[in-house]
Amino acid sequence: MKMEKTLVLIRGAGDLASGVAWRLRRCGFPVVMTELELPLVVRRTVAFAQAVFDGETVVDGIRARRVALAEVASCLAQGIIPVLVDPAGEAVRHLQPRVLVDGIMAKRNLGTRREQAPLVIALGPGFTAGVDCHAVVETNRGHHLGRVFWQGSAEPDTGEPGALPGVGVRATRVLRAPMAGFVKEQRRIGESIRQGEWIATVWDDAGRTAAIHAPFTGVLRGIIHPTVPVTPGMKIGDLDPRAKAEYCYSVSDKSLAIAGGVLEAILSAGRGATAL
Incomplete structure (x- = not known):
């Protein structure tokens, strides 16, 4: 071959x-x-x-x-x-x-x-x-x-994301849309985020909004593109508790x-x- x-x-x-x-x-x-x-x-x-x-x-x-x-x-x-x-x-x-x-x-x-x-x-x-x-x-x-x-x-x-070290509840590292609409990011991939901080907002054409906050301290590993329509429960982001920004930029x-x-x-x- x-x-x-x-x-x-x-x-x-x-x-x-x-x-x-x-x-x-x-x-x-x-x-x-x-x-x-x-x-x-x-x-x-x-x-x-x-x-x-x-x-x-x-x-x-x-x-x-x-x-x-x-x-x-x-x-x-x-x-x-x-x-x-x-x-x-x-x-x-x-x-x-x-x-x-x-x-x-x-x-x-x-x-x-x-x-x-x-x-x-x-x-x-x-x-x-x-x-x-x-x-x-x-x-x-x-x-x-x-x-x-x-x-x-x-x-x-399994319906749950794979566990990463540092997260007690396996599903918490995945950020999901609380409503239908589009995602406007407040923080960029690779940024360190403390628990409770504002990560993004989901908005729709009717003017409704819903804020996404960090469930724990970590690095924002990913977030969906703002032009992609999302539905309730859809995966829209990923927070990494290992808090190493370089992991966001390598395979x-x-x-x-x-x-x-x-x-x-x-x-x-x-x-x-x-x-x-």
Whole structure:
């Protein structure tokens, strides 16, 4: 298998999918990513989805650019990750990648099929290896994080975020919208915030507002883009109790573990029956 000729298409460009793209690109694979017109990404400083909003973004030294389908080849030739707005998943048919990775992290399958590419890899719950994909990579924090399954599924969705050191109640690090509307940030990603301080406001066209305050002291690790409409209970931010601002600007340990699983799946498939 020649890595430079093995095109990898990743559906989704949030922080976990971006960690996969980052590692594969550093290993020499050409990588293309797809996203929604208004990505729901929270950890925007480490997500290539930010290119949809800004036109271009850099994560840990790797550059990505929002492009049209016709610009993908020239973008790849420059060593840049192309990001396509492709909510319907049409890019798979046009680009015919050797590897398709579903990194949407919707906790369910939104249309990925095993026959779409010689190797189809899915991240997290909602997929069954051997049925709708060839391999599943575990995304739940714990002993099996990053493990590749060629049969069966990842651990089921718990409905709660993974625990981080310093948070007594697991769900408190995730900031959720108390009402429908849009988020206006009062603090920026990477800023230190004390418990009770004002982080953001959710507002709507009717003039209603609701303030979001820090449940504990930490660093604001992520907050949703202000142009994205939110619904009640939707994840809109992430507060990190470890209080290390530098963690906001580099690919996380969890992302790298998952990326390692994807890399393992590609390399092991390339040596086996799946001709990559």
